[in-house]
Amino acid sequence: MIGALLLTGVALVGAGGLLCAARSSFRTGLSLEAAGAAAVAVAGFWALASGTSVGGTFTNHLTPRLGLDPLSGLFLGTLGLVGAPALCFARDYLRPTGKDRAVGSLTAGFLLAMVGVLCARDPATLLAGWELMTLLPAAVILVAHQEDRHARQSVFTYLAVTHLGGVGTWVAVLLLARAGAIGSPGVIHAGSGLQAVVVVAALVGLGTKAGVMPLHVWLPRAHPIAPAPVSALMSGVMIKIGIYLMVRVLVDWAGPLPVWLGILVLATGALSAVGGVTYALFEHDLKRLLAMHSIENIGIIVMGIGACVLLRNRGADGWAALALGAALLHTVNHAVFKSLLFLCAGAFERMAGRLDLDRLGGLLRRVPVVGGSFLVGSMAIAGLPPLNGFASEWLTLQALVHVPRYGRVADGLAGALALGALAATAALAAFCFVKVVGLVLLGSPRRDPPVDARQPSAGMAGAVAFLALACAALGVAPGVLLARLVGLAPWSAGLPVGMGLRLPGTGSLPSPAIAVLLIVLAGALVLLRGRGRAAAPAAPTWACGQVVSRRLEWTGAGFTKPLRLALEVVLRPQRDVVSRQEAGVLQEVGYQGQVPHLIEERVYAPTHRLAMAAATRLRRLQSGNLGTYVGYLMGVVLLLLVAARLGLV
Amino acid sequence: MGGATLAEASVQVCGGVLGAPLLPGLIQAAKARLQGRRGPGPLQPYRELRRLWSKSTVEVEGATQVYRWAPATVAACMVAAVLLVPAAGVAPGWGVGHDAFALVGLLALARFAIAAAAWDTGNGFSLMGASRDLTISVFMEATLVLSLGVASLSAGTTDLRGVVAGTAGGGAWATPALALAALAFGIVVVAETGRQPVDNPDTHLELTMIHEGPLLEYAGRDQAYLQWAAAARHWIVLVIAAQVFLPHGRTVAVQLVALPAVLAVLAGALAVLETVVAKMRVLFVPRLLGVGSALALLGVAAWLAPR
Numbered sequence: 001m002i003g004a005l006l007l008t009g010v011a012l013v014g015a016g017g018l019l020c021a022a023r024s025s026f027r028t029g030l031s032l033e034a035a036g037a038a039a040v041a042v043a044g045f046w047a048l049a050s051g052t053s054v055g056g057t058f059t060n061h062l063t064p065r066l067g068l069d070p071l072s073g074l075f076l077g078t079l080g081l082v083g084a085p086a087l088c089f090a091r092d093y094l095r096p097t098g099k100d101r102a103v104g105s106l107t108a109g110f111l112l113a114m115v116g117v118l119c120a121r122d123p124a125t126l127l128a129g130w131e132l133m134t135l136l137p138a139a140v141i142l143v144a145h146q147e148d149r150h151a152r153q154s155v156f157t158y159l160a161v162t163h164l165g166g167v168g169t170w171v172a173v174l175l176l177a178r179a180g181a182i183g184s185p186g187v188i189h190a191g192s193g194l195q196a197v198v199v200v201a202a203l204v205g206l207g208t209k210a211g212v213m214p215l216h217v218w219l220p221r222a223h224p225i226a227p228a229p230v231s232a233l234m235s236g237v238m239i240k241i242g243i244y245l246m247v248r249v250l251v252d253w254a255g256p257l258p259v260w261l262g263i264l265v266l267a268t269g270a271l272s273a274v275g276g277v278t279y280a281l282f283e284h285d286l287k288r289l290l291a292m293h294s295i296e297n298i299g300i301i302v303m304g305i306g307a308c309v310l311l312r313n314r315g316a317d318g319w320a321a322l323a324l325g326a327a328l329l330h331t332v333n334h335a336v337f338k339s340l341l342f343l344c345a346g347a348f349e350r351m352a353g354r355l356d357l358d359r360l361g362g363l364l365r366r367v368p369v370v371g372g373s374f375l376v377g378s379m380a381i382a383g384l385p386p387l388n389g390f391a392s393e394w395l396t397l398q399a400l401v402h403v404p405r406y407g408r409v410a411d412g413l414a415g416a417l418a419l420g421a422l423a424a425t426a427a428l429a430a431f432c433f434v435k436v437v438g439l440v441l442l443g444s445p446r447r448d449p450p451v452d453a454r455q456p457s458a459g460m461a462g463a464v465a466f467l468a469l470a471c472a473a474l475g476v477a478p479g480v481l482l483a484r485l486v487g488l489a490p491w492s493a494g495l496p497v498g499m500g501l502r503l504p505g506t507g508s509l510p511s512p513a514i515a516v517l518l519i520v521l522a523g524a525l526v527l528l529r530g531r532g533r534a535a536a537p538a539a540p541t542w543a544c545g546q547v548v549s550r551r552l553e554w555t556g557a558g559f560t561k562p563l564r565l566a567l568e569v570v571l572r573p574q575r576d577v578v579s580r581q582e583a584g585v586l587q588e589v590g591y592q593g594q595v596p597h598l599i600e601e602r603v604y605a606p607t608h609r610l611a612m613a614a615a616t617r618l619r620r621l622q623s624g625n626l627g628t629y630v631g632y633l634m635g636v637v638l639l640l641l642v643a644a645r646l647g648l649v
Numbered sequence: 650m651g652g653a654t655l656a657e658a659s660v661q662v663c664g665g666v667l668g669a670p671l672l673p674g675l676i677q678a679a680k681a682r683l684q685g686r687r688g689p690g691p692l693q694p695y696r697e698l699r700r701l702w703s704k705s706t707v708e709v710e711g712a713t714q715v716y717r718w719a720p721a722t723v724a725a726c727m728v729a730a731v732l733l734v735p736a737a738g739v740a741p742g743w744g745v746g747h748d749a750f751a752l753v754g755l756l757a758l759a760r761f762a763i764a765a766a767a768w769d770t771g772n773g774f775s776l777m778g779a780s781r782d783l784t785i786s787v788f789m790e791a792t793l794v795l796s797l798g799v800a801s802l803s804a805g806t807t808d809l810r811g812v813v814a815g816t817a818g819g820g821a822w823a824t825p826a827l828a829l830a831a832l833a834f835g836i837v838v839v840a841e842t843g844r845q846p847v848d849n850p851d852t853h854l855e856l857t858m859i860h861e862g863p864l865l866e867y868a869g870r871d872q873a874y875l876q877w878a879a880a881a882r883h884w885i886v887l888v889i890a891a892q893v894f895l896p897h898g899r900t901v902a903v904q905l906v907a908l909p910a911v912l913a914v915l916a917g918a919l920a921v922l923e924t925v926v927a928k929m930r931v932l933f934v935p936r937l938l939g940v941g942s943a944l945a946l947l948g949v950a951a952w953l954a955p956r
Contacts, residue, residue: 364713375715384761385754397750401798401807409953416798416949420942423753423794424787430761431783438768438776444711500746507748507808514745517732518725518758525721529870533705540710541772542865544855554768554776562784566935 003054006043006068009080010115012036017108026096026104033108034087040115041080047073048484056121058183060176065121071488072118075237075244078332079118081470082236082339083111085463089343090229092457093350102143103227110136110233117241123177130169133241134162134209137234141226151225158222165208165215169245172202176253185255185490195254199261202249203268210242212302213272214599216295223294224287228346231287235294236339240331243301250305251324252490257309259407263414266306266403270421272299275599277428278567281435281560282595286345286355289436290338293381296425297334300396301327303418307399310415312491316406321489322503323399328485330392333380333474337389340377340467344370347456347464348440357439358555364441369461371441373468378437380471382430386515388474391501393426395482398506435559446553476515557593564595571595653901657737660905665731669884670694670877672916673850679920694880698873706869709770719766720867724874726759727881734885737892737904738814747809749797752885753790756841759878760786767863774855778862781931785847785859788938789840792833795945799830800893802952813892817899824955829948831894836941838886843879844919846929847937859931887915 013036019029047054048070055067068076090107094100113136116129138155145151173182175198181187188195204215211219219239223231250257250265257265276295283289304327311320347370348363349355364371380387400422403415439446474481479501500510540548564573575593579586621632674691681688709716732743733752740747764783767775801807803826804815821827840847843860852858855865864875891897891911898904929937 364715379758379761382757382761383754384758385751390754394748394750394754397794398807401750401801404798404949404953405802405805407953408956409950412953412956413946413950416795416946419798420791420795420946424791426753426757427783427787427790430757431787434761434764434768434779434783437765442713442715442765442769443771505806505808507751507806507810508746509748509751510744510746514729514751517729517745518722521725521728522718522721525724525874526718529706529717529721529874532870533703536705536707536868538708538710541770543773548771552773553771554773559776559780562781562931563787565932566784566788 002043002047002050002052002068002073005039005046006054006076006115006119009036009039009043010112012039013108013111013115017105017112020101020104020108023096023101026094026101027091029108030087030091030094030104033104033111034084034091037080037083037087037111039080041077041084043068044073044076044078044080048077048488051484051487055119059122060178060180060182061122062124062177063122064125066119066125067121068119070484071244071247074328074332074485074488075118075240076115078240078335079111079114079237081332082335082467083233085466086229086232086236086339086343089232089346089460089463090227092459093228093346099143099146100227103140103230106136106140106143107230107233110140110230110238114237114241118244121183123173123182127170127173130166130209130241133238134159134166137222137226137230137238140230141222144227145225148225154221154225158218161215161218162208166205168201168203168205168208170205172198172205172249175201176249181253181255183253185252188253188255190256191258195257196261198254199250199257200264202246202254203265206242206246206249207268207302208242210239210246210298210302211272211295212268212298213275213295214603216272216276217597217600217604219295220288220291223291224285228342228349231290231346232339232342235291235342236335239294239298240335243298243305243327243331246302246305247324247328251308251312256312259310259313259411262306262309262313263411264306265309266303266414266418269299269302269304269306270418272296273303273425274299274421274428277425277432278571279595279597281428281432281563282557282571282573284357284556286348286357286360286436286440287342289357289432290341290345293429293432294334294338296429297330297338297381300393300422300425301330301334303327303422304330304396304399306418307396307403307415308489310403310411311399311406314406314411316402317489317491319399319402319406319505321486321491322395323402324489325482325485326392326395326399328488329395329478329482330389332481333388333392333471336467336470336474337377337380337387340373340464340471341381343460343464343467344374344377347460348374350456357436358557359446360440361446362442362444367456367461370456370464373461373464375437375441376468376471378433380475382433383426384430386472386475386511386518388471388478391475391478391509391511393422394509395478395501397422398503402505431560431563435556438559439556443553446550476512478509478511570598572598651739653737654739654741656905657735657739657901658741660908661731661734661736661740664736664908665734665881665884665888666728669731669880670698671880672883672887672912673880675913675916676844676883676920676923677851679917680923683920683924694876698877701868701873701876702870704869706871707867709772709866711771712769716766716769716866719762719769720871720874720878722762723759723878726755726762727878727885730755730885731881733809734888735810735813735892736888736908737901738810738817739901740810749801749807749809749812750794752809753794753797756882757786757790763863763875766866770866772866774858774865775863777856778858778860778865781859782863785840785931785934785938788935788942789837792938792941792945793837793841795942795949796830796833796837796894799826799833799945799948799952802949803827809889809893813897813904816893817897817904819896822896824951826948826952827894829944829951831890833941833945833948834890834894836938838890839919839922840934840938841886842883842919845923846926847934849928857928887912890915
C-alpha cells in the first residue's frame, strides 16, 4: 500500500513534469506535481509512523534496487511536505513562458532525483541519483538566467565545488560497498583506518552537499539565484539529503565511531552554525541571507549528529538516540521554516522587484497573510518559543549538555564548547531576524512602492500560510514526531516522550502548555491595555524634536554595527568613507562597508589563483600544432615501452 | 500538594509577581543612601506602576500590531519565566515545566518582541538600545547557558528544582566548578538586570541607554507592563543566583526562609557595585561576558577533571 502510494506520487510528479512542457497544460502540470509530492509525503510519513520497510533491502552489489525504510520515509515525507506547497506556490509564481516551462519540467526531474537517492538500496542507483540531484538545479538556474553572466559563473562555482567535494561521497560509498558494509553495520571495525577514511571522506563529500563550513562556498551563490520555489526545495530538501546519508554512514553503517571522529563532527557543526549565522547577519540581500542561515542550521543538525556519535561511544544509548532525534527533528523543522521564508522572499521579490533589505519595509501591512507567515517563519528560525525551531534547538542543547555528563575531559570540553556555541548561535539568529523582520515587514516602505506592485495570489498566500501553520504545529507538539525519530536509531532506546518533550534528566519542555500560557496571557494583557483610559491620538515617533524623515531611518548595517565592532578582530570588516568638500564646506559623505568572508578570501581565493596560474603554465603544452601532438603521443608510447622493458608496468 | 510545595508556590507567585518591583526599589534606595542622597523609598516602583496604570497609552503613527503586542508579550514571557523558576527545591508544575534552557528561550522571546517593536516605530534611540541589547545578548546567552550547564552537571539534571536541591549543602562546592560558574553567572546577573557597569538604569540620556531605549516610545499601561517585566527579570536572575549559585540550605523550609534575606543582600551588593563602578564602554561589555564564558568553561573542566 505504501509502495503503491509512493509509485503513484512518483508517476504524478513525472506526468506533471511532462505536462509542464506545454503552454496550455502548464498549470495543470504543476498541480499534478504538487499532488504527486503530497502523495510522496503521505507514503513517507506512513512508513515512518508504522515503522515498515517496503521493497528491497540494502545491497553492496551494483545491481539497481529500490526500497523504502522508516529513515527514508522521514526524508521522503519532508520532501513532500515542503514540495507540495512549493509547487502550489510555483503555479502562480512561474508563468507559462518558455523559460518557466523548462523550470517547471526540470523541477519535476529534480524531485524525482531526490526521491531516487532516498529510495536507492544499492551504490550505483545511489550515486546516479546523487549526481542528477546536483546537476538538475544547476540546469534550472542556467535556464532561468540565460543571459546573466554572473549567474552562469555562480553555477559553475556550484558545480566545481560540489563535484570536487563530491569525490568524498564516491570514495565513502565505494569503500563501504567494497567492504560490504552498506546496510550491515559492524563489518567495519571500530577504530580501524578504513573507518577513519570512510568517515572523513563522507564528511567531506556529504558535507559539501549539505553546505557545512568550510565547504559551503557554493551555497550562498547558488541558492539565491534559483527561482523561489526551487530555492525552497534546494535549501529545504536537497541539502538535507546530505544529512540523510550522513546519518546512514556515521550513525549506522560505519559503526560506533571513536571519540576523535565524534569531536571532529561536533567541531564542524559548531563552526558552520556560528560562522553561517555571523555572516548572515551582515548580508544585505534577503535570499543570500537566507542561504547563509541554511549553513547555520545545517551546523546545528551536524552538532546533533556529533553529540549522538560521542554519546554512543560512551554507552549512553538513550541520550544518543535523543541526540539523533534532535538532529532529525531540526532537519524537518528547518525544511519547513526555510522553505516558508524562501517562498515569502519570492512573493516579496514579485512585489518590490528586488530583495535589497534596506529598500523594503512596511510589507506586513500591505500583505498581511504572507507578511504574517514570514513573521512566524522568522521567529521559528530564530529559535523562539513556542515555535518549532525552539523545540529542536532546546533538544539539541539538552543533548550537548549530556556529552560532558557522560564523557571524559576531551569530549566533555568539546560538548561544553558546542553548548556555548549553540547558545550564541541562537542569540545571533534572533538578532539577525529582528533585523530582517524590521527591515522587511515593519515601519514604512523605505522607498516608494513600484507601480506594478502585485498582491500575491491566493495560491501563493495559501502555500506560505500552510507552512506557517506547520511551524506552529511542530512547535506545539514536537513530541509526536520525536517519538518516531528516536526509534530510528539503529539501537533500541525506548524513551517515553509525550506530546511536549518530557524527558528524564531535564526539566521537560511541555510545549503545548507554554504555547497556551503565552498566548492567553499576552492576549489578556493586550485586552487590559485597551480597557484603560482612552488612548491618546497617534503621535509621530520621538526624534528629539526633529521632524522624522526618511533620512533618519536606520539601515541594517547600522543596526548590526555594535556586533561588527565587537567582533572586529575576527571578522576584519572593511569600510570606506568618501567625503566631498567644496571650498572647505562638506558637501557629501559616502559610506561603503562590507564584511568579507574570511574562508573565501584566505583559503579559496589563493587556491583559485594557484590553479589558474598552473593552468596558464600548462596551456603552453596546447600549441595547436598537429606535429607537436604527434610528438607527445610518440613520447608517451616510448615512455611506456621503456617502463615495460624495465618491468615497471 | 504538600505543605512545602504550597509554601513554595505562594513565595514563588507572590514574590515573583507582586514582590518583584521591590527589588529594583531596594537597589535604588540603597544606592541613594550610599551616595549620600535621601532618594526615593524602596516602594517607589509601585507608585510608578500605579501612576502608569491610570495613564493613557499612545499609538505611534504608522506602527503595526507588533508595536501593540510587544509589551504584553514581554510581560507574558516574564510571567511564564517567574512560574518556571522555582524559589526552592520543590515547586508545583504550573504546566510550564522548570527547565533551565526553556528559561533562556523565554528571555530571548521577550528580547525579540521589544526589539521588533523598536523597528516598528523606527525610533532611532529605541533601535540603538535594541541593537546594543542584542549584541550583548549574543555573549550573555552563551555565558548563561554555560553557567546553567555547569550547575546542571553538578546536580545531574537541568530541572531547576533538581538543580536547587542538587547544589544544596556543602557537597556541590567540593570542586571549584560551581564557584567558577557562580562568577560567570554574576556577570550574567549584571547584564540581564541592566545594572552598571553594563547599563545605567538611571540614565536620562537617550544615547547611552541599552535596556531603557526601546521603552522610550511607550506610555501608560504598555510602559507599566515593561517596567514590571524589568523588575520580574531582577527576581528571576536573583532567585537563581540565591538558590543555585550561592550556598543554600538543604531543606525547603531553610531555603524559603533565607530567600528574602539573601535577595536583600544581593540587591545591596548590586547597589554597592553601581556606586563604586562606572559604566563601561558598551564595546567592552562583550569582553566582560567573554570572560564569563571562559570562567564557565573552566567550571566544566573543573567538573570533568576528577572523573
